[in-house]
Amino acid sequence: xxxxxxxxxxxxxxxxxxxxxxxxxNIGSKLANILLDKGEKVRVIGRSSQRLKPLLDQxxxxxxxxxxxxxxxxxxxxxxxAVFALIPPNYAADDFRAEYNAVGANIVKAIQDSGVKxxxxxxxxxxxxxxxxxxxxxxxxxxxxxxxxxxxNILHLRPTYFMENLLANVGMxxxxxxxxxxxxGDVKFAMIATQDIAPVAADHLVKKDFSVKAxxxxxxxxxxxxxxxxxxxxxxxxxxxxxYLQFSAEDSKKVMMDSGISxxxxxxxxxxxxxxxxxxxxxxxxxxxxxxxxTSIEEFADFFAQVYEIS
Numbered sequence: 001x002x003x004x005x006x007x008x009x010x011x012x013x014x015x016x017x018x019x020x021x022x023x024x025x026n027i028g029s030k031l032a033n034i035l036l037d038k039g040e041k042v043r044v045i046g047r048s049s050q051r052l053k054p055l056l057d058q059x060x061x062x063x064x065x066x067x068x069x070x071x072x073x074x075x076x077x078x079x080x081x082a083v084f085a086l087i088p089p090n091y092a093a094d095d096f097r098a099e100y101n102a103v104g105a106n107i108v109k110a111i112q113d114s115g116v117k118x119x120x121x122x123x124x125x126x127x128x129x130x131x132x133x134x135x136x137x138x139x140x141x142x143x144x145x146x147x148x149x150x151x152x153n154i155l156h157l158r159p160t161y162f163m164e165n166l167l168a169n170v171g172m173x174x175x176x177x178x179x180x181x182x183x184x185g186d187v188k189f190a191m192i193a194t195q196d197i198a199p200v201a202a203d204h205l206v207k208k209d210f211s212v213k214a215x216x217x218x219x220x221x222x223x224x225x226x227x228x229x230x231x232x233x234x235x236x237x238x239x240x241x242x243x244y245l246q247f248s249a250e251d252s253k254k255v256m257m258d259s260g261i262s263x264x265x266x267x268x269x270x271x272x273x274x275x276x277x278x279x280x281x282x283x284x285x286x287x288x289x290x291x292x293x294x295t296s297i298e299e300f301a302d303f304f305a306q307v308y309e310i311s
Contacts, residue, residue: 018205019043019080019116021067021107022088023060024051026164027122030198031084031205032060038206045076067103073110082118082205083111087142089135091261096268100138101145108145111152118153118208120201121146125160125190125217126272126281133281134272135265147213155210159197159218160190160283161276163300166229168259170304170311173242180245182252182273185227189276190283192220193300196293217285221296229297236301237308 018035022028023044032055035042042060045067046052052062065072067087077083085107093099111119126133127140146154169179197218204210226244234242247255249270256266275281285291 017041017043017061017080019045019063019077019083021045021084022086023055024048025086025088026194027197027201028084028086029055030195031201033058034198034202035205036060038202040206043076043080067106070106070109070113073106074113077110077114077116080114080116082120082208083116084120084122084201084205086122087138091265093262094264096135096262096265097138097141101141104138104142104145107142108149111146111149117151118205118210119146120155120157120205120210122197122201123156123158125158125219125283126275127156127158128284129280132271133275134268134270136272136281137268153208153211153214155204155214155216157197157201157204157216157218159192159194160220161192163191163193163220163295163297166191166233166300166304167307169233170308172255173237173239173308174311178243178245179226179230179233180247181226182247182249182270182277183226184246184277185230185244186225187277187279188223188225188228189281190219190223191229191297192218192293193295196220196295200293215284217283217291218293219283219285219287219291220293222292224297232297232301233304236305 018040020028020032020042023032024046032042032044036058043063044052044055044060045063047064047066049062049064056062063076067073087100087103090099123139123143124136126136127143143156172179200218230242230244234240252270253266256269257263
């Protein structure tokens with residue numbers, strides 16, 4: 001941790017504060033901005049003071065360090081009224097699940113040692129299942145660790161498949177002329193834009209309307225298939241005949257590893273894709289106004305087209 005940040009944390013002492021992990025990411029940065037706009041005090045956590053600067057300019061306090069350091073996290077959580085806990089995925093990890101568990105253990109220890117009483121953990125739909133869910137298994141492990149904490153109110157926020165994952169198709173369209181993955185083209189499943197997650201998280205954190213160990217699924221605007229997504233994206237980028245191909249596991253793994261994803265993470269993502277194909281990753285809560293978000297795949301297609309245009 002930087003010395004200036006140690007001083008900053010000590011100076012504010014026990015004031016009400018929201019600690020936001022991974023504050024430079026898509027969800028963490030938006031959450032921090034929402035809280036700051038509400039006039040709340042926010043401690044933003046990240047590895048780079050440079051990347052945190054836009055939030056500091058708006059009045060946030062920085063805690064710069066590594067989440068692999070439990071002491072750093074403990075000092076950062078002290079004085080926080082509530083914590084937004086998120087484990088940024090390392091797609092180059094040799095053992096993805098083990099890395100999640102290591103960081104999860106640090107988060108749990110920091111919560112215990114700092115005395116924070118409200119924690120919102122960003123998990124995933126499918127974390128209720130013990131196996132066959134690929135990368136989600138690590139999130140389940142961390143949920144289980146958090147659930148063992150006594151005297152701490154935990155909310156597991158479980159969004160579904162991120163629409164942003166579809167951006168991997170930009171390069172594929174440019175290089176191969178089609179979209180594709182290991183997921184079947186006709187299987188419908190829920191997708192969510194990450195911009196819709198932060199407002200829900202902010203509302204829960206400010207209201208602290210959760211107790212003991214609660215779960216809130218976020219299901220996006222509606223369920224869609226990859227065939228539907230491809231048609232919508234194709235029309236938006238001027239390729240109305242764009243096709244979607246389901247790749248074999250071998251071809252999918254090669255594509256992932258060629259992009260820098262480790263062998264272990266590639267295998268975990270393939271297992272997740274198979275779980276989607278088999279209908280294993282199923283939501284547990286009936287779709288309601290509270291778990292349905294606003295951004296449609298048609299609206300996200302505008303962003304996809306912008307990325308496609310500049311790539």
